[in-house]
Amino acid sequence: MAYRRSDIVERAVALLDQYGLSSLSMRRLGADLGVQPSALYHHFENKQTLLAAVADEILRRGRRPRTGTGWEESVTETCVELRDAMLAYPDGAELVATVFAFGLGAAGPAREIESTLTEAGFEPGLARTATRTVLHFVFGHTTDAQTHLQAGSVGAIGDEPRQGDDFDLGLGLILTGLRTSAAGPVSARP
Amino acid sequence: MAYRRSDIVERAVALLDQYGLSSLSMRRLGADLGVQPSALYHHFENKQTLLAAVADEILRRGRRPRTGTGWEESVTETCVELRDAMLAYPDGAELVATVFAFGLGAAGPAREIESTLTEAGFEPGLARTATRTVLHFVFGHTTDAQTHLQAGSVGAIGDEPRQGDDFDLGLGLILTGLRTSAAGPVSARP
DNA sequence: ACCTGAACACCGTTCAAGT
DNA sequence: ACCTGAACACCGTTCAAGT
Numbered sequence: 001m002a003y004r005r006s007d008i009v010e011r012a013v014a015l016l017d018q019y020g021l022s023s024l025s026m027r028r029l030g031a032d033l034g035v036q037p038s039a040l041y042h043h044f045e046n047k048q049t050l051l052a053a054v055a056d057e058i059l060r061r062g063r064r065p066r067t068g069t070g071w072e073e074s075v076t077e078t079c080v081e082l083r084d085a086m087l088a089y090p091d092g093a094e095l096v097a098t099v100f101a102f103g104l105g106a107a108g109p110a111r112e113i114e115s116t117l118t119e120a121g122f123e124p125g126l127a128r129t130a131t132r133t134v135l136h137f138v139f140g141h142t143t144d145a146q147t148h149l150q151a152g153s154v155g156a157i158g159d160e161p162r163q164g165d166d167f168d169l170g171l172g173l174i175l176t177g178l179r180t181s182a183a184g185p186v187s188a189r190p
Numbered sequence: 191m192a193y194r195r196s197d198i199v200e201r202a203v204a205l206l207d208q209y210g211l212s213s214l215s216m217r218r219l220g221a222d223l224g225v226q227p228s229a230l231y232h233h234f235e236n237k238q239t240l241l242a243a244v245a246d247e248i249l250r251r252g253r254r255p256r257t258g259t260g261w262e263e264s265v266t267e268t269c270v271e272l273r274d275a276m277l278a279y280p281d282g283a284e285l286v287a288t289v290f291a292f293g294l295g296a297a298g299p300a301r302e303i304e305s306t307l308t309e310a311g312f313e314p315g316l317a318r319t320a321t322r323t324v325l326h327f328v329f330g331h332t333t334d335a336q337t338h339l340q341a342g343s344v345g346a347i348g349d350e351p352r353q354g355d356d357f358d359l360g361l362g363l364i365l366t367g368l369r370t371s372a373a374g375p376v377s378a379r380p
Numbered sequence: 381a382c383c384t385g386a387a388c389a390c391c392g393t394t395c396a397a398g399t
Numbered sequence: 400a401c402c403t404g405a406a407c408a409c410c411g412t413t414c415a416a417g418t
Contacts, residue, residue, distance in 0.1 A: 002400080002401060002402090003401085025390085025391065025392080026391085026392060026393085027391070027392085028285075035401095035402070035403090036402065036403055036404070037391095037392080037393085038393080038394075038395085038402080038404085038405095039401070039402050039403075041392095041393070041394080042400075042401055042402070043401090046393080047391080047392065047393090050260070054398080059323050062324035064242060087329070099413075101334065101337060102337075109254075112271060125359075126359070129356055129359045129363070130360075132334070132356075132360065132362060133327055133331075133360040133363055133364070135330070136326050136327050136329070136330025136331060136360075137323055137326050137327065137330075139326070139330065140322075140325070140326025140329065140330060141322070141323075141326060142249070142290060144291065144322070147291060147292075166319055166322075169315075169316070169319045170319050170320075170322065170323040170326075171369055172371070173319070173323055173364055173371060174323070174363055174364055174367055175367070175371070176366075176367035176370050176371055177362070177364055177366040177367030177368075178363055178365035178367075180366050180367070180370050181362070181363060181366055192381080192382060192383090193382090215409085215410065215411080216410085216411060216412085217409080217410070217411085225382095225384090226383065226384055226385070227383075227410095227411080227412085228384075228385085228386095228412080228414085229382070229383050229412095229415075231383075231391080231412070231413080232382055233382090234382070236411080236412080237411065237412090247390070381418100382417105382418085383416105383417085383418085384415105384416080384417070384418100385414100385416085385417100386414095386415095386416105387412105387413085387414090387415105387416095388411105388412085388413080388414105389402105389410100389411095389412095390409105390410075390411085390412105391408100391409075391410060391411100392407105392408095392409085392410100393406105393407085393408095393409105394405105394406085394407080395404100395405095395406090395407105396403105396404095396405095396406105397402105397403080397404085397405105398401105398402085398403070398404100399400100399401085399402085399403100
């Protein structure tokens, strides 16, 4: 017998997939594996660490080959991949956003976007701020979208139309701002 | 005796101020008021509703007179007021962001920004998307900043300098994007 | 109307002890 | 190394009953 970390993470992802984040407790996961909850603490320091591993697994499963050429295309590709990976599991956005905020995982997309911008010639400070601004948007928008999607599937009529367009438009706003800012100090133009 | 809603909210804000969001439980709040936890359910439908009232109270306490003239100044003023109001209480950003995401409160800033943009002549769809993009940024950035501030006060060295500059820069990126987008379709320019 | 008391169905985490 | 069993210190919420 003897479970490995990856077995536990896999079972945790399956639990998340079926019942959502609120059912992903150490006790339920233990019961699901046929083990005492305390046994999980031999594999993970605490629940946050386990959730970080689950978030990373979700992002890994959503990986796609890169095809874009310019920095705007590349950043958009990373953001769309991130969004889709999170949307593939109930409460995925909330989970990944929380893990990222705690600095325990989900750092791949940030590294990718930041290096894309740096290599495109943006100065490091701007690249860093732009990366975080873009990620705040992706996490915020996707959490909203998923909340509305899940609320709709439970009963409500769904008061919010157009999901995809809104994502592209919001992201475009930030990338346009970045393109414009990079041309020189904003305050110097009329 | 007999508590009113406002008494309970006031005590809840004090608890949040002293011990943070994780200590703001129905049981602790009840004990603090010298009442059974179940008594709170006569005044609030559930914990989420109570937290929404707490969030609204925090925003109310942070209100400032408006002085700006142009739409960029106005939106920036609203965002800075929102950020400062959340920073005034431990875990304030997390609390307000959660309440807003659930659609249970904290809707004032959104209404304010959206009407500012609409009155400035942006078409309704763009005004709505831009408003949400801006709010995702403010919530995300302020949650990050507060997490780092609180982590720093507990022990860590604090690996992140410059808070205020970063906020202005990120917000400026979005507002610049909005100003640029409004001039015409982005794809039509070289 | 407002509150008590007790219960229901849970949590995360620790730790001595077993194999 | 990996897991059990039991405990500690909690949660949100419901509901009959009291005043």
